[in-house]
Amino acid sequence: MEKKIFSGVQPTGNLHLGNYxxxxxxxxxLNNDIxxxxxxxxxxxxxxxxxxxxNILKNNTRETVATFIASGIDPKKSIIFNQSKVKAHSEAxxxxxxxxxxxxxxxxxxxKEKAGKDKEKASVGLYSYPVLMxxxxxxxxxxxxxxxxxxxxxxxxxxxxxxxFNNDFKVEDFFKVPEPxxxxxxxxxxxxxxxxxxxxxxxxxxxxxxxxxDNADQIINKIKKxxxxxxxxxxxxxxxxxxxxAKNLIEIYSSLSGLTLEKSVIEFSGKNFxxxxxxxxxxxxxxxxxxxxxxxxxxxxxxFLDKILKEGCEKADKIASNKMKKIHEIMGF
Ligand code: AQP
Numbered sequence: 001m002e003k004k005i006f007s008g009v010q011p012t013g014n015l016h017l018g019n020y021x022x023x024x025x026x027x028x029x030l031n032n033d034i035x036x037x038x039x040x041x042x043x044x045x046x047x048x049x050x051x052x053x054x055n056i057l058k059n060n061t062r063e064t065v066a067t068f069i070a071s072g073i074d075p076k077k078s079i080i081f082n083q084s085k086v087k088a089h090s091e092a093x094x095x096x097x098x099x100x101x102x103x104x105x106x107x108x109x110x111x112k113e114k115a116g117k118d119k120e121k122a123s124v125g126l127y128s129y130p131v132l133m134x135x136x137x138x139x140x141x142x143x144x145x146x147x148x149x150x151x152x153x154x155x156x157x158x159x160x161x162x163x164x165f166n167n168d169f170k171v172e173d174f175f176k177v178p179e180p181x182x183x184x185x186x187x188x189x190x191x192x193x194x195x196x197x198x199x200x201x202x203x204x205x206x207x208x209x210x211x212x213x214d215n216a217d218q219i220i221n222k223i224k225k226x227x228x229x230x231x232x233x234x235x236x237x238x239x240x241x242x243x244x245x246a247k248n249l250i251e252i253y254s255s256l257s258g259l260t261l262e263k264s265v266i267e268f269s270g271k272n273f274x275x276x277x278x279x280x281x282x283x284x285x286x287x288x289x290x291x292x293x294x295x296x297x298x299x300x301x302x303x304f305l306d307k308i309l310k311e312g313c314e315k316a317d318k319i320a321s322n323k324m325k326k327i328h329e330i331m332g333f
Pocket of ligand 1: 008009010011012018019020021022023146147148149150151187188189190198199200201202203
């Protein structure tokens with residue numbers, strides 16, 4: 001079956017190893033399969049749910065496109081565009097916000113985490129963000145959505161919204177109910193400073209993450225300083241359960257080296273962390289450095305990146321406006 005793939009990344013800077021292993025690596029594999037129709041969106045409307053500097057946002061949008069291409073996404077095969085330029089996203093989000101129930105949104109754990117203790121001060125957009133995400137996905141008759149594990153709940157909400165809309169307006173199958181594509185293993189990469197917190201762009205300490213623009217020295221330094229525990233390297237997979245930092249680092253190693261988790265544990269069983277960290281730095285440098293160099297090169301070709309976005313927007317707009325027309329008919333507008 002042909003898969004229709006849609007996924008988005010926020011242009012909020014500091015794209016990191018978690019974004020790569022949890023999402024972008026998967027985008028590249030899907031892009032390489034000729035049976036798939038892929039759309040990868042720079043979700044700038046999502047980014048403004050928290051305060052953004054307009055000039056930095058513009059640069060981060062280009063950097064996200066550069067990261068897609070540097071990681072291996074081919075803009076000739078996949079549509080790459082930015083969300084704000086395709087008006088149907090905002091319009092569909094409003095319509096779907098009348099289908100979604102407040103009770104559903106109140107259960108979203110990401111809002112609770114991001115809004116923190118002072119929910120009253122969080123933007124309305126941060127609260128309704130998952131409805132916009134549902135609009136993004138549903139406008140393109142998406143069948144599969146590759147995301148990291150942290151987006152699973154938002155995807156379930158998207159499925160609920162699609163089903164309720166189809167039922168409410170008696171339009172069976174109008175919105176396709178999409179399947180999440182979450183990698184079975186290593187779908188949540190954790191902070192290098194705290195193995196219980198996810199690696200994140202907005203974490204203040206840069207030492208908590210490997211950025212896709214880091215050079216070899218920065219990677220080696222961050223791995224040297226990564227938190228571990230006082231014990232030697234684990235001797236079995238079961239031991240990892242109570243050792244979050246060791247688990248995270250060995251999972252990163254396993255994911256990048258292509259070795260299974262069992263084999264990775266055996267390779268370093270009982271050894272010092274320092275020996276393991278040398279090998280981990282090596283696989284990271286081998287993987288990240290070519291991407292980082294290519295991102296820097298592409299960033300000096302602004303007109304090339306802008307052209308990709310412009311062409312992508314035109315293609316996306318055609319598909320989304322067509323769906324929007326049908327939504328208008330269904331709604332009685
Ligand atoms: N730590 C992670 N492990 C695995 N996957 C991850 N993703 C993000 N962090 C991890 C996946 O990356 C894709 C794009 O994410 P996003 O741009 O929508 O932003 P996010 O999830 O909000 O990323 P951050 O880094 O966590 O940003 P902040 O700090 O703002 O919260 C998604 O598919 C996501 O699952």
